[in-house]
Amino acid sequence: MLSECVSCLSNYAVGIYAPNVDFNPHIFRMESLVRLCDGIYEVPATDCSFWAISAEVLRNTPKVDPKINRLGWGIEYLVGAVAKRKGLRIVRDYRFMAGHVRSRGYDNSEAFRQWKEFTKSVDPILRDEMSALVQQRDQLVVNNSSLNPLVRAGTALHSRVVRGKLIVERRLESAFNRAFGI
Numbered sequence: 654m655l656s657e658c659v660s661c662l663s664n665y666a667v668g669i670y671a672p673n674v675d676f677n678p679h680i681f682r683m684e685s686l687v688r689l690c691d692g693i694y695e696v697p698a699t700d701c702s703f704w705a706i707s708a709e710v711l712r713n714t715p716k717v718d719p720k721i722n723r724l725g726w727g728i729e730y731l732v733g734a735v736a737k738r739k740g741l742r743i744v745r746d747y748r749f750m751a752g753h754v755r756s757r758g759y760d761n762s763e764a765f766r767q768w769k770e771f772t773k774s775v776d777p778i779l780r781d782e783m784s785a786l787v788q789q790r791d792q793l794v795v796n797n798s799s800l801n802p803l804v805r806a807g808t809a810l811h812s813r814v815v816r817g818k819l820i821v822e823r824r825l826e827s828a829f830n831r832a833f834g835i
Contacts, residue, residue, distance in 0.1 A: 654672060654746070654748075654749045657693075657746060657748070657749075658670045658705045658746070661689075661693065661744060661746070662705065662707050665689055665690070665742065665744075666740065666741055666742055667689075667707070667741060667742045667743075667744050668706065668707045668709070668710040668735070668736030668737075668739060668741025668742060668743065669699055669704060669705070669706055669707070669710065669732060669733060669736050669741075669742075669743040669744070670704065670705045670744055670746065671699035671700065671701075671703060671704040671705070671744070671745050671746070671751075672703060672745070672746050672747075672748075672749035672750060672751045673745055673746070673747050673749065673750050673751070674700040674702060674703060674750070674751045674752075675750055675751070675752055677700035677702070678700075678794070679696065679698050679699065679700055679790065679794060680794060680795045681694075681696060681745075681793045681794055681795065682793060682794075682795060683747070685792075685793050686793065689742065689744055691748070692746060692747045692748035693744050693745070693746045693747070693748070694744060694745055694747065695742050695743060695744055696743055696744065696745045696790075696793075697733065697743065697786045697787075697789035697790040697793065698729045698730060698733055698743065698786060698787075698790050699729055699733075699743060699744075699745055700729070701725070701728055701729045701732070702751070703751040704729075706732060706736075707736070707741065709739060709741070710732060710735050710736045710739060710741060713735050713738075713739065714731060714732050714735045715731070715775070715776065715779070717731070717771065718774065721767065721770050721771050721774055722767045722768065722770065722771035723767060724759050724763065724764040724767050725764075726764040726765065726767060726768035726771070727768040727771050727772060727783070730783040730786050730787060731775060731779065731783060733782075733783070733786050734779045734782035734783045734786060735779070737782055737786070738778075738779070738782060
């Protein structure tokens with residue numbers, strides 16, 4: 654995965670690279686994403702639990718005051734806004750799956766409150782770009798917030814099937830590569 658990450662950052666004008674993460678709020682409809690190359694798609698946000706950020710983007714990302722946003726919600730949009738302003742892509746590599754515990758370990762309502770305060774502290778130009786990424790994300794993400802329990806169950810089942818399929822594909826590919834020394 655590391656060599657693919659370096660390739661993307663070096664050859665495809667990528668500012669943020671991330672694998673797929675098996676527990677995250679950014680589950681996108683693949684058919685709606687722009688394909689960069691085999692298994693790699695442009696996304697409006699990645700899960701920042703596991704990602705790579707280009708040096709140019711890091712150098713230009715404003716510092717985040719932990720007194721305002723200690724839990725970090727919205728950081729992916731800030732860093733993404735900097736990448737977009739530099740003309741760089743945000744990508745997710747669906748060929749790789751990173752594992753994440755099935756909880757966040759903090760209070761979501763407190764994280765949301767901090768995010769709202771954090772967005773007020775950001776330069777208005779970056780704030781507008783962040784808002785654009787949030788809107789794009791909301792249009793592309795698989796929505797599991799329907800009031801209808803059947804819709805929620807169907808969406809959850811679909812997401813699990815897609816994730817399961819990816820995991821099985823990765824395991825088969827890995828076994829094949831080991832068996833044939835690839």
